[in-house]
Amino acid sequence: MKRLIRFLLLFSLSIAFTQAQQPGTTAAPKGVYQYQKPAYDGTGKVYMGREISQVMGHLGAAWLERPEREQEERTDLLLDALKLKPTDVVADIGAGTGYFTFRIASNVPNGKVLAVDIEPEMISDLNRTKKKTGLSNVEAVLGTITDPKLPANSVDLALLVDAYHEFSHPREMMTQIVRALKPGGRVVLVEYRAEDPNVPIKPHHKMSIAQATKEMKAVGLSLKSVYRKLPQQHVMVFERQ
Numbered sequence: 352m353k354r355l356i357r358f359l360l361l362f363s364l365s366i367a368f369t370q371a372q373q374p375g376t377t378a379a380p381k382g383v384y385q386y387q388k389p390a391y392d393g394t395g396k397v398y399m400g401r402e403i404s405q406v407m408g409h410l411g412a413a414w415l416e417r418p419e420r421e422q423e424e425r426t427d428l429l430l431d432a433l434k435l436k437p438t439d440v441v442a443d444i445g446a447g448t449g450y451f452t453f454r455i456a457s458n459v460p461n462g463k464v465l466a467v468d469i470e471p472e473m474i475s476d477l478n479r480t481k482k483k484t485g486l487s488n489v490e491a492v493l494g495t496i497t498d499p500k501l502p503a504n505s506v507d508l509a510l511l512v513d514a515y516h517e518f519s520h521p522r523e524m525m526t527q528i529v530r531a532l533k534p535g536g537r538v539v540l541v542e543y544r545a546e547d548p549n550v551p552i553k554p555h556h557k558m559s560i561a562q563a564t565k566e567m568k569a570v571g572l573s574l575k576s577v578y579r580k581l582p583q584q585h586v587m588v589f590e591r592q
Contacts, residue, residue, distance in 0.1 A: 383522050392553040398521050399566050404555035406517045425581050429512075429541065430454055432578040432586050437461045439507040442531065444499055444524075445514030449477045449489075455510075456486045465506070467492045467499045497523035501531035512541040513584075516558050525570040529591065538572055538589040541581075550583045563587055 389395035393402040435441065435455065439462040443452045446466035456464045466477050466489060477491040494500045497520045509528050518524050528538060543550050545557035564574045567589045578586035 392555045442506045442509045506531045540587045
């Protein structure tokens with residue numbers, strides 16, 4: 352866990368402006384965001400009472416693929432908790448290097464994984480791994496800070512692992528993600544527990560169930576269940592209201 356904190360400290364400041372440099376930004380609805388002096392791990396941009404965190408991008412790729420990740424985060428339990436069907440279309444939002452993308456792909460042999468990221472470097476990594484693994488049901492998608500570039504009514508499950516709290520435009524992104532859901536589709540947020548002071552993650556990189564529920568309600572999603580068996584993270588499952 353010390354390595355996790357060290358990586359966040361090293362990389363978040365160096366690429367805090369990555370999202371702001373991406374194309375495709377649209378104006379936010381008036382009054383949705385407020386601005387203040389940034390906290391040491393925040394951006395100064397506030398959404399529904401929560402200061403949006405700084406980001407960790409492609410320079411932190413090695414941390415995403417660290418060998419001890421499965422043991423630290425029990426990623427195997429997370430995959431089981433998703434309850435995937437073989438035909439599901441899954442959008443891995445903020446896919447990064449594809450840590451979850453390629454593990455999910457083998458669980459949806461008759462479906463597809465849409466690996467969405469806003470950094471071209473991550474898309475290149477995803478495509479290299481796709482070629483290496485030979486998994487034909489993975490598609491890398493270059494999104495923007497306001498739009499994941501997913502077709503409407505195309506996704507059974509949208510998975511966001513430790514990503515949502517970094518969205519610079521959460522209202523716009525989630526609106527587009529909800530638009531991409533099929534009838535009965537789910538959004539799964541995996542976030543470090545803000546309610547637990549013993550989780551050794553910087554405060555702006557955590558989220559509480561109450562805060563996540565409030566923000567998802569704003570885009571028409573309601574909390575259906577919470578999987579509580581991971582060591583440090585919530586697995587929050589949302590569906591359309």
